[in-house]
Amino acid sequence: MRQTPFLPKRPLKVAVLGSSGAVGSELLKILEERDFPISELRLLSSERSEGKKVKWKGEELLTKNTTDKEFFNIDLVLASAGGSISRKWLSTIKDQNAVLIDNSSAFRLDNDVPLVVPEVNSGDALKHNGVIANPNCTTILLTLVLSPLNNISTIKRVIISTYQSVSGAGQLAMEELKLLTERYLKGDPQNSQVLPYSLAFNLFLHNSPMLSNNYCEEEMKMVNETRKILNMPDLKVSSTCVRVPVLRAHSESINIEFEGIVQPKDALEKLSQSAGIEIIEDYENNRFPMPNDVMGRDNVAVGRLRADISHPNGLELWLCGDQIRKGAALNAVQIAELLIPDK
């Protein structure tokens, strides 16, 4: 059992598990950009990706096959290699008294695992037992906006339709979108290998496994994780998740019903004062957030707030956020920063 939720007060031994993927690469970039206190960085991958050279802070590092000994004396593990890999190494990581910040959905709904968006529920991070879960990308963007608005008036119901970039399906899916689009433009046949169907000038409902209520896993992640992060277990949420031919930023069309009336101008003011959010809203020039605005950026762009004409207590709004950054890697590093003593 850990004595303290905090990491040791010294430069840390950090392992990135899944370091060669889209999120893994971004994790390395963000650790460097934010000057995270690291004494030793270990890049772990599958056997297949072993030996890849990676530049980090001017040094050349090599990715290594993940084995027990790579976790020896480790302080912090940032994992984005999928749920089964995280499960596999959990006890090894715990044996080292290290903290695992996990980007998979493996532990997100476990009672003793905090699910954290630092701008929303940073306090939860300190209640961990060796594992903190990084929420699903769409959920991170959504809760960033819902949390401040919930302080104006309690949220009763949220209906979301997503416009999710292909980066959520990984690096290979991004490459496939570009390849199949090129083929489409040349009139060549479209054989998708990574995604179930070609996304070239096409879109489809999220292809995660269907659950018994006929929502897919991705949609129920939004429902359940939003409830946990906001600590609103009975919040009514419905979501339709759609994969669109965009490379790395998600968008969401969000309809919110509050207990009381919320004026769009009050909501706008509240959001403009909230961390992690940038307002892009210019009704005169018809200028609102687009995926292109947020690619490679930390902040989630929000705009198009308007009173819902179909409900007196309703508000419609729109957001875009970089799926790899705030939707995954940045949020994980921000969680780790919460565990640095006296920071």
Place this chain on the structure above:
Amino acid sequence: MRQTPFLPKRPLKVAVLGSSGAVGSELLKILEERDFPISELRLLSSERSEGKKVKWKGEELLTKNTTDKEFFNIDLVLASAGGSISRKWLSTIKDQNAVLIDNSSAFRLDNDVPLVVPEVNSGDALKHNGVIANPNCTTILLTLVLSPLNNISTIKRVIISTYQSVSGAGQLAMEELKLLTERYLKGDPQNSQVLPYSLAFNLFLHNSPMLSNNYCEEEMKMVNETRKILNMPDLKVSSTCVRVPVLRAHSESINIEFEGIVQPKDALEKLSQSAGIEIIEDYENNRFPMPNDVMGRDNVAVGRLRADISHPNGLELWLCGDQIRKGAALNAVQIAELLIPDK
């Protein structure tokens, strides 16, 4: 004043106004495919597009500049050249005792102009006074689905997020999307000329003019036209319209609240028996409608019906429809067919 709502009982003199655009070209194709009874077809265009050669039923026709004399003795005008052109020629057309079926939004909400989706409110077509309006593309697709469901239980509220193809912005916008995508893939700069921003691997909220309630024109078309077509002037509708990098099929994520509980299986059965609708719904194989399924097709594809977990009387569903066909040209020709006596 017309003696009868019907067209004369003989092969007709038909003019297509705006014959060189995306919808105009499709109109010609559909008139040929459906063997619409035509004795003479006049292709009218702007002066700029005059003299374009068009193959129709094996003959070569020439587009002509639109002048008064081109309407002489005409029986039927199918217009898709924009509202100002339709307004300009309205009295000329009426003077010929002809019928105008207009694809623009110019007359759609006029009291003496029926707004018709043949599968939904064919009876309204016969109440015309020389002009029948063809609804907005997204509205046609939406009402096709709402109308049968409203017969199971009265609809109280509808919340829609659209995924609209670029064809709705015309032929040039379609070409621009392909061009800018090619440039993106080559790493060349993106200068959009037709649309306000590049749609290459990007998307943006619909750029139609903003109204005083901060909904855009396109969104309020969905609200007002749906109410008129369904003859439900107080129906609560809210819509968020989004342009996505898809070429010619629109998708819609639709959340419906009914007076009572509607079982998804009953809704599915009702829709599967409804004209103009095709069900694509295979939960086991995660297969639902995609734009690629409906390109060039007449039917609107519907699927992913499920009980809304956020509301006891709610239903979530998803549709895709060809914007140029059922969303515009096909619907206009179907309206014209309603006016053919003894058909």
